[in-house]
Amino acid sequence: DTAVSQTPKYLVTQMGNDKSIKCEQNLGHDTMYWYKQDSKKFLKIMFSYNNKELIINETVPNRFSPKSPDKAHLNLHINSLELGDSAVYFCASSQLPKRLLAGSYNEQFFGPGTRLTVL
Amino acid sequence: TQLLEQSPQFLSIQEGENLTVYCNSSSVFSSLQWYRQEPGEGPVLLVTVVTGGEVKKLKRLTFQFGDARKDSSLHITAAQTGDTGLYLCAGGRSGGSNYKLTFGKGTLLTVNP
Numbered sequence: 480d481t482a483v484s485q486t487p488k489y490l491v492t493q494m495g496n497d498k499s500i501k502c503e504q505n506l507g508h509d510t511m512y513w514y515k516q517d518s519k520k521f522l523k524i525m526f527s528y529n530n531k532e533l534i535i536n537e538t539v540p541n542r543f544s545p546k547s548p549d550k551a552h553l554n555l556h557i558n559s560l561e562l563g564d565s566a567v568y569f570c571a572s573s574q575l576p577k578r579l580l581a582g583s584y585n586e587q588f589f590g591p592g593t594r595l596t597v598l
Numbered sequence: 599t600q601l602l603e604q605s606p607q608f609l610s611i612q613e614g615e616n617l618t619v620y621c622n623s624s625s626v627f628s629s630l631q632w633y634r635q636e637p638g639e640g641p642v643l644l645v646t647v648v649t650g651g652e653v654k655k656l657k658r659l660t661f662q663f664g665d666a667r668k669d670s671s672l673h674i675t676a677a678q679t680g681d682t683g684l685y686l687c688a689g690g691r692s693g694g695s696n697y698k699l700t701f702g703k704g705t706l707l708t709v710n711p
Contacts, residue, residue, distance in 0.1 A: 483640070520635075520684055520704050520706070521701075521704070522701045522704075527698070535698055569640050569641075584628075584690060585631075586643055587641075588643070589640030590640050591639055592638070
Protein backbone atom coordinates (compact mmCIF):
# COMPACT_ATOMS: atom_id res chain seq x y z
CA ASP A 480 0.00 0.00 0.00
CA THR A 481 2.75 2.43 -0.92
CA ALA A 482 1.40 5.99 -0.90
CA VAL A 483 3.98 7.62 -3.21
CA SER A 484 6.11 5.31 -5.32
CA GLN A 485 8.99 6.02 -7.67
CA THR A 486 10.80 3.90 -10.22
CA PRO A 487 13.59 3.14 -10.54
CA LYS A 488 15.17 3.30 -7.09
CA TYR A 489 18.66 3.49 -8.59
CA LEU A 490 19.69 4.74 -12.01
CA VAL A 491 23.27 4.62 -13.27
CA THR A 492 23.91 5.97 -16.74
CA GLN A 493 26.45 7.56 -19.01
CA MET A 494 26.77 11.27 -19.69
CA GLY A 495 24.71 12.34 -22.69
CA ASN A 496 22.01 9.70 -22.29
CA ASP A 497 18.29 10.41 -21.88
CA LYS A 498 16.44 8.87 -18.93
CA SER A 499 13.04 8.98 -17.23
CA ILE A 500 11.89 8.60 -13.64
CA LYS A 501 8.30 7.70 -12.90
CA CYS A 502 6.17 8.66 -9.92
CA GLU A 503 2.73 7.54 -8.85
CA GLN A 504 0.61 8.42 -5.82
CA ASN A 505 -2.48 6.57 -4.61
CA LEU A 506 -3.49 9.15 -2.01
CA GLY A 507 -5.96 10.95 -4.24
CA HIS A 508 -3.92 14.15 -3.96
CA ASP A 509 -4.27 17.01 -6.42
CA THR A 510 -0.70 18.30 -6.37
CA MET A 511 2.60 16.55 -7.13
CA TYR A 512 6.20 17.75 -6.97
CA TRP A 513 9.72 16.91 -8.05
CA TYR A 514 12.63 17.76 -5.77
CA LYS A 515 16.38 17.37 -6.20
CA GLN A 516 18.50 16.57 -3.14
CA ASP A 517 22.18 17.19 -3.60
CA SER A 518 25.13 15.60 -1.83
CA LYS A 519 24.80 18.14 0.98
CA LYS A 520 21.21 17.00 1.54
CA PHE A 521 19.68 20.29 0.42
CA LEU A 522 16.17 19.65 -0.89
CA LYS A 523 15.33 21.94 -3.79
CA ILE A 524 11.96 22.19 -5.55
CA MET A 525 12.06 21.70 -9.31
CA PHE A 526 8.48 21.40 -10.54
CA SER A 527 4.94 21.10 -9.30
CA TYR A 528 1.71 20.10 -11.01
CA ASN A 529 -1.83 20.61 -9.78
CA ASN A 530 -4.38 18.44 -11.59
CA LYS A 531 -2.04 18.03 -14.57
CA GLU A 532 -1.35 21.77 -14.75
CA LEU A 533 2.20 23.08 -14.23
CA ILE A 534 2.18 25.52 -11.30
CA ILE A 535 5.81 25.66 -10.19
CA ASN A 536 8.73 25.73 -12.59
CA GLU A 537 11.94 26.70 -10.84
CA THR A 538 15.16 27.66 -12.55
CA VAL A 539 15.88 24.23 -13.97
CA PRO A 540 17.68 23.49 -17.27
CA ASN A 541 15.22 22.79 -20.05
CA ARG A 542 16.82 19.36 -20.40
CA PHE A 543 14.43 18.47 -17.57
CA SER A 544 10.83 18.00 -18.69
CA PRO A 545 8.06 16.90 -16.36
CA LYS A 546 4.93 15.23 -17.68
CA SER A 547 1.69 14.57 -15.84
CA PRO A 548 -0.62 12.22 -17.78
CA ASP A 549 -3.16 12.34 -14.92
CA LYS A 550 -3.23 13.74 -11.41
CA ALA A 551 -1.89 10.48 -9.91
CA HIS A 552 1.27 10.44 -12.04
CA LEU A 553 4.15 12.84 -12.51
CA ASN A 554 7.11 11.68 -14.56
CA LEU A 555 10.45 13.37 -15.05
CA HIS A 556 12.39 13.07 -18.30
CA ILE A 557 15.97 14.23 -18.49
CA ASN A 558 17.77 14.74 -21.80
CA SER A 559 21.53 14.81 -22.39
CA LEU A 560 22.45 13.89 -18.83
CA GLU A 561 25.40 15.72 -17.27
CA LEU A 562 27.66 14.84 -14.34
CA GLY A 563 26.04 17.58 -12.25
CA ASP A 564 22.66 15.90 -12.56
CA SER A 565 23.83 13.19 -10.16
CA ALA A 566 21.62 13.47 -7.08
CA VAL A 567 18.65 11.90 -5.38
CA TYR A 568 15.34 12.92 -6.95
CA PHE A 569 12.21 12.87 -4.81
CA CYS A 570 8.63 12.92 -5.89
CA ALA A 571 6.03 14.22 -3.43
CA SER A 572 2.31 14.88 -3.33
CA SER A 573 -0.05 16.97 -1.25
CA GLN A 574 -3.76 17.60 -1.08
CA LEU A 575 -4.20 21.21 -2.08
CA PRO A 576 -7.05 22.88 -3.93
CA LYS A 577 -6.31 25.01 -6.99
CA ARG A 578 -6.93 28.11 -4.94
CA LEU A 579 -5.09 27.90 -1.66
CA LEU A 580 -7.47 28.81 1.13
CA ALA A 581 -6.60 30.21 4.52
CA GLY A 582 -6.17 27.24 6.79
CA SER A 583 -4.89 24.89 4.10
CA TYR A 584 -1.39 23.63 4.73
CA ASN A 585 0.99 22.12 2.25
CA GLU A 586 1.71 18.84 4.05
CA GLN A 587 3.70 16.76 1.63
CA PHE A 588 4.15 13.02 1.30
CA PHE A 589 7.42 11.95 -0.27
CA GLY A 590 8.41 8.95 -2.33
CA PRO A 591 11.48 6.85 -1.47
CA GLY A 592 13.70 8.70 -3.94
CA THR A 593 15.63 7.78 -7.08
CA ARG A 594 19.40 7.93 -6.81
CA LEU A 595 20.73 9.04 -10.19
CA THR A 596 24.42 8.57 -10.92
CA VAL A 597 25.82 9.99 -14.14
CA LEU A 598 29.22 8.60 -15.14
CA THR B 599 13.91 34.94 -1.39
CA GLN B 600 12.66 33.32 1.78
CA LEU B 601 15.40 31.41 3.56
CA LEU B 602 15.27 29.04 6.48
CA GLU B 603 18.49 28.60 8.42
CA GLN B 604 18.86 25.47 10.50
CA SER B 605 21.35 24.94 13.29
CA PRO B 606 23.33 23.04 14.11
CA GLN B 607 24.09 21.45 10.77
CA PHE B 608 25.49 18.31 12.43
CA LEU B 609 24.83 16.93 15.90
CA SER B 610 26.29 13.77 17.43
CA ILE B 611 25.16 12.82 20.92
CA GLN B 612 24.91 9.85 23.25
CA GLU B 613 21.70 7.97 23.88
CA GLY B 614 19.76 9.53 26.75
CA GLU B 615 20.90 13.09 26.13
CA ASN B 616 18.59 15.99 25.30
CA LEU B 617 18.99 18.20 22.26
CA THR B 618 17.44 21.18 20.49
CA VAL B 619 17.47 21.99 16.80
CA TYR B 620 16.68 25.49 15.56
CA CYS B 621 15.07 26.82 12.41
CA ASN B 622 15.24 30.58 11.81
CA SER B 623 14.11 33.00 9.15
CA SER B 624 13.69 36.71 8.59
CA SER B 625 10.37 35.98 6.85
CA VAL B 626 6.98 35.19 8.31
CA PHE B 627 5.44 31.84 7.48
CA SER B 628 1.81 30.82 7.91
CA SER B 629 2.89 27.29 8.79
CA LEU B 630 6.08 25.53 9.74
CA GLN B 631 6.63 21.84 9.26
CA TRP B 632 9.24 19.42 10.52
CA TYR B 633 10.22 16.35 8.56
CA ARG B 634 12.59 13.48 9.40
CA GLN B 635 14.51 11.69 6.69
CA GLU B 636 16.23 8.37 7.30
CA PRO B 637 19.03 7.10 5.04
CA GLY B 638 17.77 5.83 1.70
CA GLU B 639 14.24 7.11 2.27
CA GLY B 640 12.16 10.18 1.62
CA PRO B 641 11.32 12.81 4.25
CA VAL B 642 8.38 11.97 6.52
CA LEU B 643 6.23 14.70 8.03
CA LEU B 644 6.42 14.85 11.83
CA VAL B 645 4.34 17.91 12.65
CA THR B 646 2.80 21.14 11.35
CA VAL B 647 2.61 24.24 13.59
CA VAL B 648 0.51 27.18 12.48
CA THR B 649 -0.09 29.57 15.39
CA GLY B 650 2.55 31.92 16.81
CA GLY B 651 3.75 30.51 20.13
CA GLU B 652 2.20 27.11 19.45
CA VAL B 653 3.76 24.09 21.13
CA LYS B 654 3.13 20.54 19.97
CA LYS B 655 4.38 17.33 21.52
CA LEU B 656 4.96 14.02 19.81
CA LYS B 657 6.12 11.57 22.50
CA ARG B 658 9.67 12.74 23.34
CA LEU B 659 9.68 15.43 20.65
CA THR B 660 8.51 18.98 21.40
CA PHE B 661 7.98 21.47 18.60
CA GLN B 662 7.53 25.19 19.06
CA PHE B 663 6.61 27.93 16.62
CA GLY B 664 7.96 31.38 17.46
CA ASP B 665 5.56 34.13 18.49
CA ALA B 666 6.31 36.08 15.30
CA ARG B 667 6.08 32.91 13.16
CA LYS B 668 9.62 33.39 11.87
CA ASP B 669 11.35 30.62 13.79
CA SER B 670 10.81 27.20 15.25
CA SER B 671 12.58 24.71 17.46
CA LEU B 672 12.56 20.96 17.90
CA HIS B 673 13.54 19.57 21.28
CA ILE B 674 14.16 15.87 21.82
CA THR B 675 14.23 14.49 25.35
CA ALA B 676 16.25 11.37 26.20
CA ALA B 677 17.33 10.73 22.62
CA GLN B 678 17.31 7.17 21.32
CA THR B 679 19.30 5.60 18.48
CA GLY B 680 16.06 5.44 16.50
CA ASP B 681 15.98 9.25 16.46
CA THR B 682 19.01 9.27 14.15
CA GLY B 683 18.24 10.98 10.87
CA LEU B 684 18.12 14.25 8.94
CA TYR B 685 15.67 16.75 10.40
CA LEU B 686 14.27 19.29 7.95
CA CYS B 687 12.13 22.30 8.68
CA ALA B 688 9.93 23.74 5.94
CA GLY B 689 7.96 26.97 5.83
CA GLY B 690 4.72 27.36 3.95
CA ARG B 691 2.34 30.11 2.98
CA SER B 692 -1.40 29.80 2.63
CA GLY B 693 -3.62 31.91 0.48
CA GLY B 694 -2.89 33.03 -3.05
CA SER B 695 -1.32 30.48 -5.33
CA ASN B 696 2.00 29.77 -3.70
CA TYR B 697 2.31 26.00 -3.43
CA LYS B 698 5.99 26.10 -2.62
CA LEU B 699 7.50 24.95 0.66
CA THR B 700 10.80 26.55 1.62
CA PHE B 701 13.08 23.92 3.13
CA GLY B 702 15.99 24.47 5.49
CA LYS B 703 19.26 22.70 4.80
CA GLY B 704 18.68 20.19 7.55
CA THR B 705 20.27 19.00 10.78
CA LEU B 706 21.93 15.60 10.62
CA LEU B 707 21.45 13.97 14.02
CA THR B 708 23.40 10.90 15.09
CA VAL B 709 22.48 9.26 18.37
CA ASN B 710 25.17 6.86 19.53
CA PRO B 711 24.41 3.86 21.77
